[in-house]
Amino acid sequence: MPQPAGLLYSKEHEWVKLDGDTATVGITDYAQNSLGDIVYVELPRVGATLQQFGSIGVVESVKAVSDIYTPIGGEVLEINGALEGDPALLNREPFGAGWLFKVKVVDQGETGNLLSPESYDELTQE
Amino acid sequence: MQQLAFDTPLIFDLGQRGRANKYLPSAPPPDEFLPADMLRADLPLPDNTELDVNRHFTRLSQKTFAIDLGFYPLGSCTMKYNPRINDAMANLPALRNLHPFAPDELAQGALAIMWELERSLASLFGMAAFSLNPAAGAHAELTALLIAKAYFKKIGAAATRRTVIVPDTAHGTNPASAAMVGYRVVSLKSDSRGRVSVDEIKAAIGPDTAVCMMTNPNTLGLFEDHIKEIADAVHAAGGLMYYDGANANALMGNARPGDMGFDLMHLNLHKTFSIPHGGGGAGAGPVGVAEHLVPFLPTPVVRCNESAGAGGWEPSEGKTFGLDFDRPDAIGSMRSFWSNFAHMVRALAYVYANGFAGLTMVSKLAVLNANYIRASINDIIDTPYDENCRHEFVASAQALKRETGVRALDIGKALLDRGYHAPTVYFPLLVPECLMIEPTETESKETLDAFIADFRAIIATARIAPEAIMEAPVNTVVGRIDETRAARHPDLRWHPPTAAAAG
Secondary structure, three states: OOOOOOOEEOOOOEEEEEEOOEEEEEEOHHHHHHHOOEEEEEOOOOOOEEOOOOEEEEEEEOOOEEEEEOOOOEEEEEEOOHHHHOOOHHHHOOOOOOOOEEEEOOOHHHHHHOEOHHHHHHHHHO | OOOOOOOOOOHHHOEOOOOOOOOOOOOOOHHHOOOHHHOOOOOOOOEOOHHHHHHHHHHHHOOOOOOOOOOOOEOOOOOOOOOHHHHHHHOOHHHHOOOOOOOHHHOHHHHHHHHHHHHHHHHHHOOOEEEOOOOOHHHHHHHHHHHHHHHHHHOOOOOOOOEEEEEOOOOOOHHHHHHHOOOEEEEEOEOOOOOEOHHHHHHHOOOOEEEEEEEOOOOOOOOOOOHHHHHHHHHHOOOEEEEEHHHHHHOOOOOOHHHHOOOEEEOOOOOOOOOOOOOOOOOOOOEEEOHHHHHHOOOOEEEEOOOOOOOOOOOOOOOOEEEEOOOOOOOOOOOOOOOOHHHHHHHHHHHHHHHHHHHHHHHHHHHHHHHHHHHHHOOOOEOOOOOOOOOOEEEEOHHHHHHHOOOHHHHHHHHHHOOOOOOEEOOOOOOOOEEEEOOOOOOOHHHHHHHHHHHHHHHHHHHHOHHHHHOOOOOOOOOOOOHHHHHHOOOOOOOOOOHHHHO
8 A cells, every 4th residue: 555645654663744844643544554563652752852763652452552753753742641541542543633742853863764655655666 | 070060159249237157256346446438338249148159169169170181281381280299299288287387306307308399400400509488480580680790790800791682482481580680681682593693692792791681491392402502602701601491391400500601590390390370379499509609509508517518319217407597698588487398298299209210201292292293283383483392382374364264363263173182372472373282291192193183173173164173162161252252341349239239
């Protein structure tokens, strides 16, 4: 399945959508499909400062508990509160309502470390 | 195979007020010894006859699966048979009735058992000494890391040695144990051969490295063939090497962690040494150390008054023993009294029943059995890193899932229908849709052949009628459980009926 355009991707299967200096972060459809039914999501605190590729949260499925690595650094502006009551949102709409958190980006240069939709597509075909 | 599938209501829903047998004299009314504000009139405890209670729990016990009922190929858990001679020895009245406060001179036999077991483990695994104190595997990891921390403190390096390296093929509990002791965990990815890369580890180690935790063979069932080079590199950087004994059943008597350069290790007696395993019951996780770490072992240790205890195995006959509490560098005690003493008796019975030559054969047969299954199914399911494995191997249902929708989980459920315990699924994390299969040495060729035939039948069915596999199990007392709903909406406790509902 082709990856949504307009997003950037990490090798750890997260996506970023940039809007000025605000970045929205989520996990990819490939990630949610590999994880299976997601039952719990642990997100960073609002106000926390994140380093790019740092382990900043946890997603738990019926199969396993996996770390979430933020694809971009910055200060957490908002987290998706809807995931607490309905973690299945991550399975249903990984690129939409299942977004994880928003950060205020400090260094736009960090996007250079991320993958284009085409490169991420290649990674998941391997 | 089992009795009728009895309906078993909750014990709270059985019985009637006043049914309980009254063999014991009544206690004084609680208001004579408890403060009034702590008394509850509404505590709805069950009230049943002894017979009803006995039947209730016996029926529940018939719904479980056990190694005594069937084959249990649960990878990384080493579910081998527990020989009954072990229990017979642990139940000898002279051992069973011994009081944990008995003075050393009245407990010489028990101390001799602990000392002989400790010497046996030290010889078999090439360590200077073992502590029999820790109660299980993860408890042993914690113990070993506390020993490492005490060692770095003693040499004045506690402030700088802050990092523990854990490869992704190590045992799953390692990162949690390291974090619990306050270490920063650095996770290492394995290479294309499913092993730790020497270059990666060299890049990861430095003056902050405290411990590198490895499992060998690793959770893919592969031997880390560069182990000496890795150990040398970690030692050159000033770090310690820790051996997780989860997979010791693959090499017992044939290769020794001490010779590979490990400074610390643990064993799971409930895996490798045939004591009962699982059900949350008591385990035993002895921790072994190299010479320079012996002073930090937890108290007490069994001291032989006629031997320095540093040599190999020797008989206890003619020797006297004591419990040594006077160990100023020890990390403290990890467990009360003598820890799980009955398990030490079981483990030593296993050592005596097999002898060192027999224990060497145990691991050879465990490896042979795993390879026999692997080579008998690798034409119908992917086995990544397809080479001779050690005591276990990992298969992947990734291709099967793409083709038929049948996942590793469904294969596990279908195996339940055929009278097997499911293999470990979805671990290790680096293999998608994986099944980790460990037969152990105690299974006969007939059992392995039957398992192979059933496994092949499941995969064949998955290709022509996948829905039959996805609906499994249908022959078990409890059918397919909605695991997602159970995890998303856990309802873990019984709620007493409301007064209105109870009428």
